[in-house]
Amino acid sequence: MSIYTSSNPLDALAVENFREYLRIPSVHPNISYDASVAFLRKLAKDIGLQFKVYEHFPGKPVVVISWIGQEPNLPSILLNNHMDVVPASEEVWVHKPFAADIDENGDIYGRGAQDMKSGSIQYLEAIRRLKKDGVKTRRTVHVSFMPDEEIGSDAGMKDFANSKDFEDLHVGFAMDECFPNQGDVLAVATGEKATWQFRVHIPASSGHSSQLIQNTAGEKLHIVLGKFYNHRKEVLDKLLRNNLKQSDVVSINLTEIHGGVQSNILPSEIVMTFDCRFPIDSNLDDWENTLKSWCKEGGDDVWIEYLVKNASAPETKLDSSNPYWVAFEDAAKKINLKLRPQRLEGITDIRHVRSLGIPAIGFSAVYNTPNLEHKDNEFLNVDIFLKGITIYYNLIPAIANA
Ligand SMILES: [Zn+2]
Incomplete structure (x- = not known):
């Protein structure tokens, strides 16, 4: 028509x-x-x-x-x-x-x-x-x-x-x-902003889910996700309190979670995907270290696979x-x-x-x-x-x- x-x-x-x-x-x-x-x-x-x-x-x-x-x-x-x-x-x-x-x-x-x-x-x-x-x-x-x-x-x-x-x-x-x-x-x-998208790989001990074993993926995820989301909450509070623009603050978002094969098996790996955007004046080297340290809190074997990693642009x-x-x-x-x-x-x-x-x-x-x-x-x-x-x-x- x-x-x-x-x-x-x-x-x-x-x-x-x-x-x-x-x-x-x-x-x-x-x-x-x-x-x-x-x-x-x-x-x-x-x-x-x-x-x-x-x-x-x-x-x-x-x-x-x-x-x-x-x-x-x-x-x-x-x-x-x-x-x-x-x-x-x-x-x-x-x-x-x-x-x-x-x-x-x-x-x-x-x-x-x-x-x-x-x-x-x-x-x-x-x-x-x-x-x-x-x-x-x-x-x-x-x-x-x-x-x-x-x-x-x-x-x-x-x-x-x-x-x-x-x-x-x-x-x-x-x-x-x-x-x-x-x-x-x-x-x-x-x-x-500079965009980084990455997967956080959390390897873990597998086993029967009836047992309280240590080093499970769930425990590690809980710690790592807590690190990311504690910071997210701080930024969000600051954004609302000071009436800032989205373009002026870092954004952190969990976008995917994959892992596990069956409801009574502890997963041998869980993978979380994040999308983070950094304002123009951010020090991206510092951010890389920060992300690494957050993952380390969950375990030395938790590692990051970058999907998108923009350099800073003037x-x-x-x-x-x-x-x-x-x-x-x-x-x-x-x-x-x-x-x-x-x-x-x-x-x-x-x-x-x-x-x-x-x-x-x-x-x-x-x-x-x-x-x-x-x-x-x-x-x-x-x-x-x-x-x-x-x-x-x-x-x-x-x-x-x-
Ligand atoms: Zn377009």
């Missing part, structure tokens, strides 16, 4: 492309990115942009679409986004998650409508309009499309940012996703030392955008770029929209989508001429 019509052919085209992209089920697990790459190749050709695919891991393409500047030797602008989306439970969606239905309010439903296929198409459709209007920029603008952002980026930006291919893009400033803004003030993310400065920001802020002012710099609680791919010392911000042109990222019935209103193109139409040349 579609009632969307527009007298502006460029708007109609942008909406069609957005919906076509939403219909590609680039959804975890076991994504085939073939259809996404084919779609982007077609779109780049249509707009007249350079198209390149890097495949450092089989089946994990990184697509870079480039608008070459007048002075291509200058450091470039990177507009990053990701092709993958998180799963959707179809039975609870009002509209099918990969149908890109549009309802009578102009809301376009689809997994990825906010996170972040809208941003991907907005970047490209803004560049289409700039090219059409004869705008030329000094710097080259690269729009990069990553695989596997939603599952840790090992075969995506984490690898790509540290490659020769990335170095060759000569990036001076980068922009990536941010959450949708609920009001009309647009967040500008300057830094992110915060991007939003002041006169950052000429890209000066240009961004200036352009935003001209179109009356209200901006709010802040640190992010979650993580995005841009942290791997920031780790290299490249200034980078998180930004979303989506406003007056509830945050439905990773939630059911994710949608984006067509007017907000189109206004985002206008926003990027103004911001992109400003930073690319900085």
